[in-house]
Amino acid sequence: MSIKTKEVLKDDIVQAVVVADTFGDEFLPISSDIPLALFPLINKPLIDYTLEFLSFGGIEETFLFCCSHTEAIKSHINQGIKDGAEWSLTMKVNVIVSESCHSFGDCLRDLDRKGILRGSFVLLEPGTLSNIKLLPIIRKHNEIANKDKGAAMTLIFQESGIGQMGRDPNEEAVVAVNSSNRILFHRKMGQSRERKIEFPLEIFLDNSSVSLHHNLKDTHIAICSPSVLPLFSDNFDFQTKDDFVKGLLMNEEILGSTVYCHITKGNNYGGAVTDWRMYQAVSRELQNKWIYPLQPSVLRNNILKNGVIVGKGVHIKDNKNIINSVIGDNVHIGENVQIRDSFIFSNTKINDGVIVTHSVIGPNCEIKSKTKITVGSIIGKGVTLEKEHLIEDTLVQATEPENCDPKDKLDKKAFRLKVTGTEDDLGKILSKKLSRLHIEDNRPEESDDDAFSDSEDEELSYTQSPVPDDTKLFFTEVIDSLTRGFEDELRCEHLILEINSSRYAYNVTVREVNFNVIKAILHMSLRLSTGPQYFSQFVRLLSYFAPVLKNYIRNDDAMLDTLQAVEDVAISNENVNEKWVMFVLKWFYDKDYISEDVILEWSKTLDAKSRFYAQVKPFTDWLEEAEEASSSDED
Amino acid sequence: MPQNANLSDVITLISDIKHGKVFSSYEIALRTENLLEKVISEEKWANAKELMQQIKGKIQQVTQSLPLETTATNIMRHILKVIREECDQVSKKKGEGQSLHQLVTADQSEERDYSESHGDLKNCLLDHLTEYKVELETSTENIAAQALEHIHTKEIILTVGKSNTVEKFLKHAAGQRSFQVIVVEAGPLYHGHKMAASLALSGIQTTVIPDSGVFAMMSRVNKVIIGTHSVMADGGLRAASGVHGVALAAKHYSVPVMVLAHMYKLTPSYVCSHEKDTFKMCASPANIIPYSTGPLLNKINVYNPIFDYVPPELVTLFISHQGGNAPSYVYRLLSELYHPDDYELY
Numbered sequence: 001m002s003i004k005t006k007e008v009l010k011d012d013i014v015q016a017v018v019v020a021d022t023f024g025d026e027f028l029p030i031s032s033d034i035p036l037a038l039f040p041l042i043n044k045p046l047i048d049y050t051l052e053f054l055s056f057g058g059i060e061e062t063f064l065f066c067c068s069h070t071e072a073i074k075s076h077i078n079q080g081i082k083d084g085a086e087w088s089l090t091m092k093v094n095v096i097v098s099e100s101c102h103s104f105g106d107c108l109r110d111l112d113r114k115g116i117l118r119g120s121f122v123l124l125e126p127g128t129l130s131n132i133k134l135l136p137i138i139r140k141h142n143e144i145a146n147k148d149k150g151a152a153m154t155l156i157f158q159e160s161g162i163g164q165m166g167r168d169p170n171e172e173a174v175v176a177v178n179s180s181n182r183i184l185f186h187r188k189m190g191q192s193r194e195r196k197i198e199f200p201l202e203i204f205l206d207n208s209s210v211s212l213h214h215n216l217k218d219t220h221i222a223i224c225s226p227s228v229l230p231l232f233s234d235n236f237d238f239q240t241k242d243d244f245v246k247g248l249l250m251n252e253e254i255l256g257s258t259v260y261c262h263i264t265k266g267n268n269y270g271g272a273v274t275d276w277r278m279y280q281a282v283s284r285e286l287q288n289k290w291i292y293p294l295q296p297s298v299l300r301n302n303i304l305k306n307g308v309i310v311g312k313g314v315h316i317k318d319n320k321n322i323i324n325s326v327i328g329d330n331v332h333i334g335e336n337v338q339i340r341d342s343f344i345f346s347n348t349k350i351n352d353g354v355i356v357t358h359s360v361i362g363p364n365c366e367i368k369s370k371t372k373i374t375v376g377s378i379i380g381k382g383v384t385l386e387k388e389h390l391i392e393d394t395l396v397q398a399t400e401p402e403n404c405d406p407k408d409k410l411d412k413k414a415f416r417l418k419v420t421g422t423e424d425d426l427g428k429i430l431s432k433k434l435s436r437l438h439i440e441d442n443r444p445e446e447s448d449d450d451a452f453s454d455s456e457d458e459e460l461s462y463t464q465s466p467v468p469d470d471t472k473l474f475f476t477e478v479i480d481s482l483t484r485g486f487e488d489e490l491r492c493e494h495l496i497l498e499i500n501s502s503r504y505a506y507n508v509t510v511r512e513v514n515f516n517v518i519k520a521i522l523h524m525s526l527r528l529s530t531g532p533q534y535f536s537q538f539v540r541l542l543s544y545f546a547p548v549l550k551n552y553i554r555n556d557d558a559m560l561d562t563l564q565a566v567e568d569v570a571i572s573n574e575n576v577n578e579k580w581v582m583f584v585l586k587w588f589y590d591k592d593y594i595s596e597d598v599i600l601e602w603s604k605t606l607d608a609k610s611r612f613y614a615q616v617k618p619f620t621d622w623l624e625e626a627e628e629a630s631s632s633d634e635d
Numbered sequence: 636m637p638q639n640a641n642l643s644d645v646i647t648l649i650s651d652i653k654h655g656k657v658f659s660s661y662e663i664a665l666r667t668e669n670l671l672e673k674v675i676s677e678e679k680w681a682n683a684k685e686l687m688q689q690i691k692g693k694i695q696q697v698t699q700s701l702p703l704e705t706t707a708t709n710i711m712r713h714i715l716k717v718i719r720e721e722c723d724q725v726s727k728k729k730g731e732g733q734s735l736h737q738l739v740t741a742d743q744s745e746e747r748d749y750s751e752s753h754g755d756l757k758n759c760l761l762d763h764l765t766e767y768k769v770e771l772e773t774s775t776e777n778i779a780a781q782a783l784e785h786i787h788t789k790e791i792i793l794t795v796g797k798s799n800t801v802e803k804f805l806k807h808a809a810g811q812r813s814f815q816v817i818v819v820e821a822g823p824l825y826h827g828h829k830m831a832a833s834l835a836l837s838g839i840q841t842t843v844i845p846d847s848g849v850f851a852m853m854s855r856v857n858k859v860i861i862g863t864h865s866v867m868a869d870g871g872l873r874a875a876s877g878v879h880g881v882a883l884a885a886k887h888y889s890v891p892v893m894v895l896a897h898m899y900k901l902t903p904s905y906v907c908s909h910e911k912d913t914f915k916m917c918a919s920p921a922n923i924i925p926y927s928t929g930p931l932l933n934k935i936n937v938y939n940p941i942f943d944y945v946p947p948e949l950v951t952l953f954i955s956h957q958g959g960n961a962p963s964y965v966y967r968l969l970s971e972l973y974h975p976d977d978y979e980l981y
Contacts, residue, residue, distance in 0.1 A: 056654060084643065086700075089650045131919075161929025215927060267921035288936060290926065292919035293653070299699065307936075 016059045016122040021067045026275040029380030029397035035069035042296040043311040055087035057134035070097045103239040112229035125220040127273030141223040152257040160217035165281040178207040183259045219270025384413040470506040477502045479520040492547035514558045518565035559594045578615040645693045660706045667707045705865045705902045716974045777956035782808035790814045790857040796821035797830040798862025800895045815840045823922040853884040859892045870947030870962030882949035891951040903978040
């Protein structure tokens with residue numbers, strides 16, 4: 001068996017498919033001039049990083065699928081091969097052009113028709129960067145495919161903490177995996193506002209061990225078996241890879257195909273630039289060496305203080321206000337310019353007094369003095385902004401868009417671009433917030449609150465009743481027993497028996513028993529109807545429970561517990577007045593349940609300023625006088 | 636154009652290094668040596684000057700792509716020196732040989748014109764290269780053969796991480812003497828574990844200690860024997876991260892620090908040299924703090940430096956295949972290995 005697989009592996013060259021277009025409008029207006037593959041990521045086109053990653057991973061032949069700006073991509077690849085770029089030595093890159101494809105699925109159907117792929121291949125979604133060594137994972141996939149004939153795809157995930165910048169909030173995924181790494185359940189929470197997930201019961205019944213993962217980040221890398229392309233061709237509604245996975249999992253019995261997963265550990269990283277926020281995150285991670293050995297080119301870039309990277313030929317008059325930004329080649333920056341957390345592409349001129357925060361300025365732009373560009377604005381290629389515009393959370397492009405409002409014209413070479421969506425307003429606002437550049441760490445949590453406020457309330461009410469601990473259960477049981485006993489006129493010995501058995505059931509200590517019993521009786525007294533008859537009823541209640549009291553209040557400690565119970569009840573109930581406290585204390589004193597020494601000692605431990613102390617004071621004063629009187633009598 | 640064609644072999648070597656197909660400095664040295672053999676025997680060059688230009692071009696290419704790969708560039712620089720020497724010898728044969736007086740009064744600014752062609756320059760160079768290859772192949776054994784001079788019975792030796800040279804050195808001595816070895820783990824990659832396992836398999840009594848335990852154990856140690864990535868021109872070391880701490884602890888307790896270094900590790904550059912980021916080279920922070928940590932990572936910068944600089948005061952002895960040398964003697968060794976004009980080729 002192993003000899004056969006070795007032979008098979010020798011014949012197959014490892015191939016990879018990279019789809020270079022996103023087919024969406026996430027990157028407008030810059031993507032109307034530059035294809036995603038050639039977006040500069042720290043001054044090097046994105047596709048270069050992807051190809052470097054593939055060649056390090058051991059891939060020998062790559063098919064690059066382009067649907068727009070194909071000439072630019074082709075000439076870039078050819079230039080790379082001519083210059084002897086490293087990936088070109090070990091990997092052959094074929095550019096496949098297809099102008100008629102409108103989605104990821106269409107591209108794969110096209111590939112299926114062409115029939116150029118043999119064996120298992122690696123499938124990358126657009127804008128993927130990684131440092132994962134692919135060959136061992138491909139080998140593992142082939143082994144799995146030998147055992148399970150229906151294994152279609154192995155998705156690669158990376159362990160990632162929630163709230164981390166690199167983890168796309170649009171792609172929160174919950175995955176259920178069994179012990180052989182087969183995916184049983186896969187849901188991308190993304191923009192849906194539901195906080196509850198329903199797992200089908202079968203996955204737990206059919207598998208001996210299931211692990212649920214919410215700590216995974218989709219690396220957008222998948223190892224596919226040869227059966228994947230025909231599956232795409234058969235099902236025309238598979239438009240994206242997520243559709244494919246969802247479809248396969250839903251129709252497992254019909255299609256007979258399974259999806260596996262591989263979770264990378266250690267310093268393996270995988271991520272894709274799917275929107276501006278991920279562009280910012282991947283750029284930050286590239287800078288911080290998470291994707292080692294992929295790193296910003298040391299030759300082309302200079303690293304300045306405050307986390308700023310600049311390209312070649314950059315002129316900056318004064319860089320003390322430039323923080324955490326990436327500046328492309330040949331950029332001229334004037335005086336008093338503040339640039340924070342932004343990306344400025346090449347050949348742009350920024351004049352004095354401009355403020356740019358959390359935005360992207362495209363290539364060949366000119367920003368005249370005192371303009372303010374903030375809050376996730378994207379300026380397209382070739383835009384000229386005259387003085388003193390305030391651009392906030394807007395897309396600006398150089399040429400006039402269709403259906404342009406006159407008020408959208410900012411300048412003769414600057415037009416506001418509106419991107420229409422089909423979702424409801426809240427969904428659109430949320431998705432926009434999640435996909436534009438990350439502003440601060442606090443902000444996303446706020447926006448989460450806005451969107452998820454109702455479900456959050458539900459959660460709060462859920463957690464408001466804490467898990468009752470045993471003492472409280474004991475207390476409720478005691479009150480129940482005593483109430484029942486009083487109403488049904490049960491004998492006190494039986495009540496004592498009940499209380500003692502409850503005590504053992506809840507493992508309550510002796511002192512707590514005393515405390516809770518007294519507390520229970522006092523609580524019962526509070527339920528009595530108020531009025532002139534109150535105290536006589538109270539007396540009746542207390543006398544009825546006399547044997548119980550006698551049983552539990554036997555020593556000094558118990559007396560202290562009793563007093564504490566009184567204190568507890570008095571403090572927790574505001575209706576309790578001084579008269580009640582006095583009455584209770586006097587009754588206990590008269591019936592000789594509590595000795596005066598203990599009362600006096602206890603009163604000294606009370607907080608002098610509390611209301612309760614004021615209520616107790618008259619009684620203790622009276623006691624002291626009585627004591628003196630009695631002792632003087634004795635004398 | 637011929638320039639570009641020649642660079643393709645260097646580019647292949649660079650790409651192999653980057654892909655990890657050639658890993659240890661010994662393998663890189665052998666590959667470089669093969670490359671040079673091919674250049675000298677197969678490429679077209681009319682005279683020494685052209686040959687040197689070609690080799691200089693290759694050195695520049697390697698320095699640009701892999702600023703840290705000093706092994707390859709050092710060997711190429713050495714070959715440049717050999718070429719110059721051969722030319723000198725041939726031209727001096729015509730004269731009377733360099734007398735002491737000529738050496739003293741030799742004018743530095745005299746440009747040696749290397750553009751005379753020599754018929755047997757090629758053969759001389761190839762002979763030299765074969766000798767050099769033999770030297771390379773046996774250098775590790777030669778270093779190991781000196782082990783008995785340095786390691787005595789019942790000594791406690793400390794070493795850091797994993798080094799093939801140190802391993803062979805210790806195993807050679809273990810054949811005849813019994814001693815103990817303490818291996819420092821060397822986080823964050825913990826190569827020390829593999830080293831300890833390998834030493835223990837050869838019957839050496841080994842202890843593994845964490846990096847934090849170095850100072851505590853240093854008072855018991857007799858000698859520190861370490862390998863290094865490269866030796867700088869001032870006698871300092873560019874070694875794996877963590878070695879500086881060990882060297883400082885050794886200095887405190889006056890424990891001798893011996894560095895096993897092949898001749899191709901001697902680099903004619905200093906710490907604050909033109910190569911801007913060499914000591915700031917950092918690997919992925921995921922080895923220190925995992926990616927799954929969460930939002931904390933948005934607020935911090937994590938650095939995982941690969942190299943450490945150890946100043947020459949902390950090193951006692953350099954052991955090469957020719958014997959032991961003090962760090963203050965390194966400048967002399969450099970002048971024997973490389974020609975001063977070839978020191979800086981950026």
